[in-house]
Amino acid sequence: MNGTGEYQAPKDLERYKSIALGIGGIAALVWFVGFYMSPEQALRSWLLGYVFWAGITIGSIGIIMLQYLTGGAWGVVIRRIVEAASRTLPLVIVLFIPLAFIQYYHYWTTWPATDYAIAHRGWFMTQESWILRSAIYFALLYVIVHLLNKWGAAQDASKDHDEAAKWLGTATAFSGPTMVFYVLIVTFAVVDWVMMLDAHWFSTIWGLLFVAGWALSCFSFCVVVLMYMSDKAPMNAILGKRHFHDLGKLMLALTMVWAYFNFSQFLIIWSGNIPEETGWYLTRMKGGWMAVGTLLVLFHFAFPFLILLQQDFKRQYKRLAYLAVFILLMRIVDMFYLIAPNPRIDKTIEKGAFIVSWMDFVAPIAIGGLWLWYFIGQYMKRPVVPVMDPFLENAVKHGKGH
């Protein structure tokens, strides 16, 4: 706790910290029971919760770099939130450990070496190289998180605005090229973690689906945190309706980008109409999966899109935050749509059967509770805004304007 002073996050948060840990801990124990009953289902559900919550962590790394690169008041007011979210990476790495046991839930691990995908991809399709790759992703992300947070802290410790501006320049110069590597890391990571569940299928836009989706999760999460902070000192003196307006615009843009990427993938596979690609969608266009897909089109895209088009809506903190929570729920449904219909190792279950397990609810709650506990701890460690940032004053003024 280094000199957070009057910009310290409100103490009430301590209470939520213990609540989150309690709920997360209990849900994690329940999940362990489920793991003994059915390791495959338990790990698939864990992956669902993991991809959602780790998505906020990894998405926030992208947002930190994005806001350094673009500048703007919205970036200044959310910088400490996304930095705290990025510092949950150690927890996210620990929570990844169960997922390393891919022989329990990745179908391809049971395939013979003569299978064309295994034969063709060689060492890439082994459990060892899969784990090694994930370790590399986390190592690279850890370096990025460490450096960005180090410079953020150095900025707070600066004596004057000139020194603070120097750190700002360092972070900005780092963010440009690193953004490229970030997108590549995310692409490789989600191909390993999610796309490989159906290893005969592939999509080249897969990484971008997650880059955009995770950024949307992250912005929605920031709006919820800001709404909570907006009537408490010190944030009540900093936030204005234009900050929410700007974040609302970014949510609108990413909602559209998400729909655009998803539809591009669908349209190309539909037009191409070749068996090795269409199977993925054929499974998802039957029965319950079709209902989930329709739900996503209507409530992950159409509904938030039409609501966010309205200028006045984006300026009302509460309403925007409710919509943000709704979008976050839809993000879980989206992850469910990507993960759950994939083929299973357990052959007693019919291929492509519509299954919603109780563990699909327990695992996201378990990971969410632990994640929020860790996040609040990190958030309270530093001032809620970059106090020495030369652009802070302007950012505050921007929020109060029309």
Next chain:
Amino acid sequence: MDVKLYGLMAEFDTPTELVDAANKVREAGYTKTDAFSPFPLHEMDEALGIKRSILPVLVFFGGIAGMCLGIGLQVFVHYIDYPLNVGGRPFLSWPSFVPPTFELTILLAGFTAVFGMLFLNGLPSPYHPVFNVPRFALASREKFFLLIEAADPNYDQDETREFLRSLNAQEVFDVEE
């Protein structure tokens, strides 16, 4: 000399003075007013009581019209007028209809935005009386102007001139028709 006046225009040195004056003008009950400044003043809409533009609504319906046009065009061409078997797909293949529909939605929404803006602003306008005041050219450089039109119901040549002078205006000009 008996020249018909379009209105009266006051000149100010700073944006703050202009906004303060505009507030007083609105409070005095004038409605046919306008303000000119070298850069956008967000407070101005409120100060002069300018209503929110109807343009966003028009753009929304322009987009809806484009969407209907896009769907209608493709359904007519591919299903009614000239059904053609493309790769064995159904005549009504909605996934392939989406990109053109999207483009037409954007196109008509964009047209509505641009031409609607021009129309609602009364543009193009080759002649406007305010340019009869020579110093008005400074409105695009460093001075701020406030106009009250003669068509305003509260307008009275002498009273309004006195009123504008009382607002700390640098100078009050007659704007000839």
